[in-house]
Amino acid sequence: MTDWKSVEAADCAVPADRHMDDLVRELSRALADPDPQVRDGAPYTVLATWIARGTIAASRRLELGDEMAARFTDPRVEARTFAPLVLDMLVEAGDFKPGWVDAFERWYPVERDLRGHDERLGWLHAVAHGADLLAGFGCHPRVAPVRMLDLAAARLMVPTDHVYDQLEDDRLARSIARVLTRTDLSERDAVRWLDPIADRFGAARISTPVPAHLSNCLRTLRLLYILADRGVRPAGELPAQPLHHRDAVKSALAAALDRIVRR
Incomplete structure (x- = not known):
């Protein structure tokens, strides 16, 4: 398991002993973790930084976007509601697939768990996170x-x-x-x-x-x-x-x- 806090502290430098595909898979899982300290902590910062910097290869970013689009049907609310944040990072970085828009369009109006914050799960924010992606797609x-x-x-x-x-x-x-x-x-x-x-x-x-x-x-x-x-x-x-x-x-x-x- 990667120590993402250490990676964040090192200006998000890529660990030399790990393959990028493995790191991205681990980050993807972390962004759906029920522990808010994992989901909304250092992994979020590292992933956002790597996407913005182009550290992750374009083909792998598109695969990551597909994973997030599929996550809109996940049974866990924390997985569904953090998917639009990652997709928004990708769209802002210049990545795009029409299927991502379709998946978002199917999810956003039917999401029923609209809690902003939960004591155990932390931030959920379906409406707000979805709104960010709505703006990204809308522009x-x-x-x-x-x-x-x-x-x-x-x-x-x-x-x-x-x-x-x-x-x-x-x-x-x-x-x-x-x-x-x-x-x-x-x-x-x-x-x-x-x-x-x-x-x-x-x-x-x-x-x-x-x-x-x-x-x-x-x-x-x-x-x-x-x-x-x-x-x-x-x-x-x-x-x-x-x-x-x-x-x-x-x-x-x-x-x-x-x-x-x-x-």
């Missing part, structure tokens, strides 16, 4: 942006008893905003994904307490309105990028939110 030139916008709407409309409690609404809103910076989006496509949400709001008979999925959706869209107004920062302190068709998006968001406020 990729080989993925139609409207496909990811529709997927975000589907995730928001699925009934659940879980109220987002670890800033999942923030992560999802920012990811949607990033997709909406695509300059190849038509004005109609930039707002059409909101139609089923507005229809759901218009048909909703709100009682107290407010149903969890409606609360999640409302808070996500309210933040998205702010991002449409101010722009979204892809990372760090980079200048905010404006949303394409900003005014149309703001108008459509306001109209959708107003459907529920009037009741």
Whole structure:
């Protein structure tokens, strides 16, 4: 078993006595480990660094992506919810397969375990981790942006008893905003994904307490309105990028939110 903390401390230098394929297999297993200290610790940092640096060969990265895509059907929630993080690393590094998008699209709206954090398993964060990958795919030139916008709407409309409690609404809103910076989006496509949400709001008979999925959706869209107004920062302190068709998006968001406020 590799001492990944030592590898991390050595600036992620590749251990001289190990074959890279074996190391990647070990890292892949670690990113699905039920122990959060393993899954979300040094192995995560090392894998992210090796992918970003191109330390892992391109062919092996594609195999790793296939492993992560298959992991969306794993019976263990911690395996499913860390798969999008690894795929997002790969996509950001320039790797891509259409099948990864298909697998993600099948998983994201049907995942039922939406806990942000569990005392035993640590971070799970299905919505937030999925949102990161949604942005990665949504900004990729080989993925139609409207496909990811529709997927975000589907995730928001699925009934659940879980109220987002670890800033999942923030992560999802920012990811949607990033997709909406695509300059190849038509004005109609930039707002059409909101139609089923507005229809759901218009048909909703709100009682107290407010149903969890409606609360999640409302808070996500309210933040998205702010991002449409101010722009979204892809990372760090980079200048905010404006949303394409900003005014149309703001108008459509306001109209959708107003459907529920009037009741």
